[in-house]
Structures are given as structure tokens and as C-alpha cells.
Amino acid sequence: MSDRQYHSSWNKDNSPFASLIGTNHIPSSAELNMLKALLVQPQLELCQLEAEIDRVQNLLTGLLSEKQKLTDYIEAHRALISPIRQIPTETLAEIFVWCLPTEPLYAVRNLNAAELHKTSGAAAAPLVFTIISRDWRRVAVSTPRLWNSLHIYLPPHLSRDDFSRRIAGITSWLQRSGSLPISFSIHEARVDYYATNFPVTCSLGIGSSTGHVHPQLDITVRGENMQSMLRALMPFSSRFGDLSLSLSTLSFSFFHQLSPSSFPTLESLHLYDLGTSRGLSQSSESHDKFATLLSSMPVLRKLDLKQFYARDQKYLSLPCNWGTMTRLAIGDGLIPSKALAILAEMPRLQSLSLQITVNEEMSNSVVHLSELREMQLQVQQLGGRHQPISIPVLASLIDCIQSPSLRSLSLTSLSPLTVSEWPFSGVSLHALEILELDGTFLPMVLTECMSQTPNLITFMLTSRFTSFTLQDSHLSCLTSSPCNLSPLWPRLQNIRILTNKHQVMGRQHHSELVSMTSFTNAALITFLESRSQATYPLKYCDVLYSAQSQTSFSEAELYTLRNLKQNGLKLRIYCHPVPANPNIPYHDSPEGGMPRPENITHINVESDMESRYGHGAVVIL
Known part of the structure; x- marks a missing residue:
């Protein structure tokens, strides 16, 4: 019987009982006999088909098994070649x-x-x-070059056994680095944070006092653990080239006690005080220990003291070879005169990061920093962050810093009040390539800034508090059109716009600080389309809207944005959620406490787009 005949003969529609199939009909005795006779042949053929299927299935299984053996044989030998x-x-x-x-x-111990x-x-x-x-x-x-860099995070809950295993891993890691200089970072978690977020009443081991602390935050155990860690590190100290220490006051004292007489190859030192505010380095004893430590670093070239303070701001009394320093970072709120006094001793400075407290004293002592390429300034007014910044005094400080080689500039206003003048109007920024503005600036300030920086390549703008600086008019100045044949910033390749960051981070100071972005979707998209076809096409664009922003994109706008991404633009647009719970659960992360990069040239780092609550809804990624 052919396949066609077979298919036709067993068609239910051709059955003599076709009209009864699927009904509730009760067959008669005669019909029952007819049905039994009718099913003899199909049941016989079904058995034959099942037997044939079993035979073919066994044949197929055998063939597949042979195929797998051949494949394994071939791949095993191919691997050899x-x-x-x-x-x-x-x-x-x-x-x-x-x-x-x-x-x-720094490298991390993470798979x-x-x-x-x-x-x-x-x-x-x-x-x-x-x-x-x-x-x-x-x-x-x-x-060795794979193992001469390491970051270690030390949460406070670690037991002695946990610490011993971590020490063994660190020792093995660094031993593999051979004789190379070592870059090492160690970050000790704050105890007070865990005491706040993990309340457990237990004895503190001091008299009969009790308190709310993590159940394994015994100060004796923690001290012994830290001393064991530092003892394991000191045999490698002669090869330390880059050292970042983020430690408590007690742990710093252990580090000082266990340190060798010299760190002969240490060129970069980053210190972060996890103790009480200014507690670590303000006392006379701590200041002397810090000075002794610095005196053991003869080739130190980079010093980062953003969270570490010299007593009475007498930084020049520290035993550093200031004349050979290439990087300096101080977060001590220096007044302009003290900042200039330090800079006058550092002619080879290449990278500078200062927190400045602006007073009423105009600056007039000019310092020449011919090699300075990067400058980061955080500014606040004397009297508190809610005082308006005196722009004339700040401008006089900036005018005194002669830096013809400056390529990267970051200005952060720590005040929630609006900055109404551009403090760099008296200096040449023609060669500037990277600019970061963080704070609340009037739109006219950004307009003046744009006209003063014709060769900008990377621009980052963050609105911390109230109205957002960037307007449609600014995007229009950057957009090529028949009415604007020579847009500003023709070399621009990277742009990042973060709106209302201070609200996102959950630190609103005034109820009136809620605001919406002041540039429209249409202006943003027109700018992106224009720059995608420029001589220097835009490479990166990040936009982060605040939780309060009502921004939404139409389907047509999303279609345009997706096309821009498909054509090579690395575009990310996010919207932050309103934070539900600011408490951060404990997490023993290998990269916990990782120091941020010294420079601001990077832009395409997703973590920068995130707050402590995550980056929320993705508009387009």
C-alpha cells in the first residue's frame, strides 16, 4: 500500500461510522460487531508501524552514538592542532x-x-x-605582572578563621608578583555603619558596658585580625609602589607600629581616615606619627589626603619632597592663601585636587604650574555650605594658578545656592579637553564656559540641587544646522548629563528643591542626530533623569534613539526611582571600598550612573 493509499484509507471522514464519531451514540450489538471487524486491520498495521519505528529508532540511536564517537575523536585531535x-x-x-x-x-579577588x-x-x-x-x-x-595589583575589602564581621584564609590568599597572590612594584589597596569597613544597621546587644568587653553592635565586632578580635593582616603585608613593603589605606584610627596606629624604616619604592600614597571627623591626624601624637610615616617614603610623588588631615592645616611642615610631587589631593577645606602657599612649593605638579573654603581674602600670589594637566576643585564658602560662594575671591585664586598645559578641569560647588558667575573668565581654557561641572550654575554661566572652551572633547554636567543648568539654547549652540554652521565644541565626543543628583542621593535640604529638567527631548535628539554626522562624531552620551522628572519619550523618539545606537553611538538614558529604603544591606564584595580613579577622563562606566539605590528604569540602554 502506498503512502497516499495509506493516508486515504485511514481517514476518519471515510469511515462508515464518520457521522457517529465524537457523539454520544450508543452502538447496537450489530454495530459493535462491525466496529470490532473494522479495527482488525488498522490495529495490525499499527503494530507493524510500531515495530518499524522501534527498528528505525534503534538504528538512529546507533548512528547518533557513532556520530558522537566520531565527533569526540575529531575534536580531541583538533584541539591538539x-x-x-x-x-x-x-x-x-x-x-x-x-x-x-x-x-x-586595583585587581580584585573575584571570579x-x-x-x-x-x-x-x-x-x-x-x-x-x-x-x-x-x-x-x-x-x-x-x-608576575598579573599579580602585582590587589584591592582587599575587610568587613567588620570576619572571624579569625575568615581573616586567616583571607591573609593566606593575599600572601599567595603577592608572592606571585616576583620582584615587581606592588599596587595595593586595603579598605576597612566603618564600624559605626554596621552598628547602626545591624543592632545586636552584646558586651563590648569594656567594664559592663553594652551597646548595639554587630555580634562579631569585638574590638580585641578586630585589632588582632588587623595586626595579623599588616604583619603579613610588611614583608612586601619594600616593593610597594602604590598604596591606598582606608583604615580606622586604631588600624592606622597598627600600621605605623609595624611599618619598616623605609618604603624605598613607594611613589603613590592614598590615605582615608575612617575614624571620627579629623580625629586621626589632628592630635599632636598622631600628627608626629603621620610625619614619621611620610619621612620613610623618599620617592613619594603622589599624595592623596582627601579624607586625612594635617594638624592646623600645616601641610608644608610634613616631611615630603614637595618639589618633586606630581599629584596632590587635599580635602581639608584649605583657604586660598594656604592652598597657594602649598602650590608654590610644587613646580612639577601634574594633577591637583583641592577642597577650597572661600573666605573674604583676595589672592595675589601667583604660582606657575607649567606641567599641571588636571585640576579638580571643590568649593564652599567660609561659614558653611549654605553660604553663597564669593566668586570674586574664588576667581582671584584661580587667576593666581598659572597652568598653560591644563587639559582636564573639574569644578564642584558644595553649596546648594546658585553660582551666578563663571570663575574662570580670567584664565585661558583654549587647550582644555575635559570639563566636569557639578553644582547649581546659572545657564549664563554655562554659556560663557562654552564660548571659552573651543577644543572640548569630554563634558560632564551634574545638577546637585535646584534648577538644571542645561537649556535648549545650549544644545542648539552645539547643534549643526543651516542657522548654525559652526557649532560650539566641534571636537566633542563624550557627554554626560546627570540631573538633580542631590535629590537622587536622598539628601534634599529644602522642599522647594524639586525641579524638572530644562531641556526638551526634541532638542536632545536633534543634537544627537547632528553630532552623529559631524567631523568628530559623538561616541558616548549618558543621560540620567531625576526621580522627580516627568520625562517620557514617544515611540518616534525612541525609534530615532535606537537608530543612533545601531549606527555606533554608545547611548544610555536612565531614570532614577524615588528611593524606598536608604539602608544598604551588608555585602562582602571584593571591590568594596575601591578607590575611584584619580582622573576624570573616563565616562562610559555604568557604576557612575548609579546611586546607592540603583539606576532605576532604563529608557534606552
């Missing part, structure tokens, strides 16, 4: 080194790339290379 096996060990090691992440600043800044698998290097194969592990372990 894989090109990567022909790569010399030295070349493979170099490839591993190039896979190391450039951000964060979970998804948790580490949600970036690519390269973020887990170098540990990931030790779990691929025996040969790769051998190459990785024997390549």
Missing part, C-alpha cells in the same frame, strides 16, 4: 596581561565577572586564567 596551543608561553602571558581590567584601579561592575569576563582577571586549564594556570601563576 588548535592555534592557541601554538602560541608561545611568553605571548600567552602578554595576552593575559592585556586582559587585566583598566578599571577599577564572578557579573558582580564586578557588570562588565565583561575580563573583569575577573587574573583569577579566571587559573581555572581554564592546567597549562593556562601554570602560565598565569608564573606571570
Whole structure:
């Protein structure tokens, strides 16, 4: 019987009982006999088909098994001739080194790339290379450049056993670095934070006092753990080239006690005081210990004291070779005269970050910093952050800093009050390539800034408090059109716009601070379309709207934005949620407390778009 005949003969529509199939008809005795006779042949053929299917299935199973054996045989031998096996060990090691992440600043002990800044698998290097194969592990372990950088986060709950395992891992890691200079960061979590968020009543071990603390925050255990950690690190101290310490007052005292007489190769030092405000370095004893520590660093070139203070702001009394310093960061709220006195001793300075407290004293002592390429200023007025900043005094300070090589500038106003004048109007910013503004500036301030910085490549603008600085008129000045054949910032390639950051971070000071963005979707999209076709096309654009913003995009606008992304623009638009609960749960993250980069040239880092509550709804990513 052919397939066609078979198909036709067993069609239910051709059955003599077709009209009864699917009904509630009760067959008669005669019909029952007819049905039984009718089913004899199809049941016989069904058995034959099942037998044939079993035979074919067994045949197919055998063939698939043979196929798998052949595939395994071929792949096993192909692996032996894989090109990567022909790569010399030295070349493979170099490839591993190039896979190391450039951000964060230090390597971390992490194999979970998804948790580490949600970036690519390269973020887990170098540990990931030790779990691929025996040969790769051998190459990785024997390549010192993979292991001469490490960041360690120390949460306060760690037991002695946990600490011992962490110390063993750190020691093994650094031993693999051979004789190379070491970049090392250690961040100790704040105790007071955990005492606040994890209330457990227990004895503090001092008399009969009790308090609300983490159940494993015994000060004796923590002190012993930290001393054990520092003792394990000190054998490597002669190779420290970059050191970042974010420690409590007690732990700093341990570090001082256990330190060698000299750190002969240390060129970069970052200190962060986790103790009470100004408590660590304000006392005479602590100041002397700090001075002694600095005197043991003969080749120090970079000093970051953003959260570490010299007594009475007498920084020049510290035993540093100021004349050879290339980077300085001080977060002590220096008045202009003291800032200029320090800068006058640092002719080779290349990177500067200062927090300035503006008083009423005009500056007139000019300092020449011919090599300065990056400057970051955080400014507030004497008397508190809610005092208006005296722009003439700030401008006089800026005018006194002669920096013809300046390429990167960051200005942050710590006051919620509006900055009404551009303080850099008296200096040349023609060569500036990177600009970051953070605060509340009048639109006219941004207009003057734009006209003064013709060669800008990267621009970042953050609105901290009230109305947003960026207007449609600014975007129009940056947009090429028949009415604007020579737009400003023709070399612009990276732009980041963060709106109402201070509200997003949950620190509103006044009820009237809620505001909406002052530029429209149409102006933004027209700007993006124009710049995508420019001589220097836009590469990155990040926009972060506040929780209070009512911004929404139409389907047509979203279609245009997606087309821009498909054509190569790295575009991200987010909207922050209103924070529901500001308490952050404890998380022992390998990158916890990681220092931020010294420069502001990076822009495409997703973590920068996030607040402590996450970055919320994604408009387009």
C-alpha cells in the first residue's frame, strides 16, 4: 500500500461510522460487531508501524552514538592542532596581561565577572586564567605582572578563621608578583555603619558596658585580625609602589607600629581616615606619627589626603619632597592663601585636587604650574555650605594658578545656592579637553564656559540641587544646522548629563528643591542626530533623569534613539526611582571600598550612573 493509499484509507471522514464519531451514540450489538471487524486491520498495521519505528529508532540511536564517537575523536585531535596551543608561553602571558581590567584601579579577588561592575569576563582577571586549564594556570601563576595589583575589602564581621584564609590568599597572590612594584589597596569597613544597621546587644568587653553592635565586632578580635593582616603585608613593603589605606584610627596606629624604616619604592600614597571627623591626624601624637610615616617614603610623588588631615592645616611642615610631587589631593577645606602657599612649593605638579573654603581674602600670589594637566576643585564658602560662594575671591585664586598645559578641569560647588558667575573668565581654557561641572550654575554661566572652551572633547554636567543648568539654547549652540554652521565644541565626543543628583542621593535640604529638567527631548535628539554626522562624531552620551522628572519619550523618539545606537553611538538614558529604603544591606564584595580613579577622563562606566539605590528604569540602554 502506498503512502497516499495509506493516508486515504485511514481517514476518519471515510469511515462508515464518520457521522457517529465524537457523539454520544450508543452502538447496537450489530454495530459493535462491525466496529470490532473494522479495527482488525488498522490495529495490525499499527503494530507493524510500531515495530518499524522501534527498528528505525534503534538504528538512529546507533548512528547518533557513532556520530558522537566520531565527533569526540575529531575534536580531541583538533584541539591538539588548535592555534592557541601554538602560541608561545611568553605571548600567552602578554595576552593575559592585556586582559587585566583598566578599571577599577586595583585587581580584585573575584571570579564572578557579573558582580564586578557588570562588565565583561575580563573583569575577573587574573583569577579566571587559573581555572581554564592546567597549562593556562601554570602560565598565569608564573606571570608576575598579573599579580602585582590587589584591592582587599575587610568587613567588620570576619572571624579569625575568615581573616586567616583571607591573609593566606593575599600572601599567595603577592608572592606571585616576583620582584615587581606592588599596587595595593586595603579598605576597612566603618564600624559605626554596621552598628547602626545591624543592632545586636552584646558586651563590648569594656567594664559592663553594652551597646548595639554587630555580634562579631569585638574590638580585641578586630585589632588582632588587623595586626595579623599588616604583619603579613610588611614583608612586601619594600616593593610597594602604590598604596591606598582606608583604615580606622586604631588600624592606622597598627600600621605605623609595624611599618619598616623605609618604603624605598613607594611613589603613590592614598590615605582615608575612617575614624571620627579629623580625629586621626589632628592630635599632636598622631600628627608626629603621620610625619614619621611620610619621612620613610623618599620617592613619594603622589599624595592623596582627601579624607586625612594635617594638624592646623600645616601641610608644608610634613616631611615630603614637595618639589618633586606630581599629584596632590587635599580635602581639608584649605583657604586660598594656604592652598597657594602649598602650590608654590610644587613646580612639577601634574594633577591637583583641592577642597577650597572661600573666605573674604583676595589672592595675589601667583604660582606657575607649567606641567599641571588636571585640576579638580571643590568649593564652599567660609561659614558653611549654605553660604553663597564669593566668586570674586574664588576667581582671584584661580587667576593666581598659572597652568598653560591644563587639559582636564573639574569644578564642584558644595553649596546648594546658585553660582551666578563663571570663575574662570580670567584664565585661558583654549587647550582644555575635559570639563566636569557639578553644582547649581546659572545657564549664563554655562554659556560663557562654552564660548571659552573651543577644543572640548569630554563634558560632564551634574545638577546637585535646584534648577538644571542645561537649556535648549545650549544644545542648539552645539547643534549643526543651516542657522548654525559652526557649532560650539566641534571636537566633542563624550557627554554626560546627570540631573538633580542631590535629590537622587536622598539628601534634599529644602522642599522647594524639586525641579524638572530644562531641556526638551526634541532638542536632545536633534543634537544627537547632528553630532552623529559631524567631523568628530559623538561616541558616548549618558543621560540620567531625576526621580522627580516627568520625562517620557514617544515611540518616534525612541525609534530615532535606537537608530543612533545601531549606527555606533554608545547611548544610555536612565531614570532614577524615588528611593524606598536608604539602608544598604551588608555585602562582602571584593571591590568594596575601591578607590575611584584619580582622573576624570573616563565616562562610559555604568557604576557612575548609579546611586546607592540603583539606576532605576532604563529608557534606552
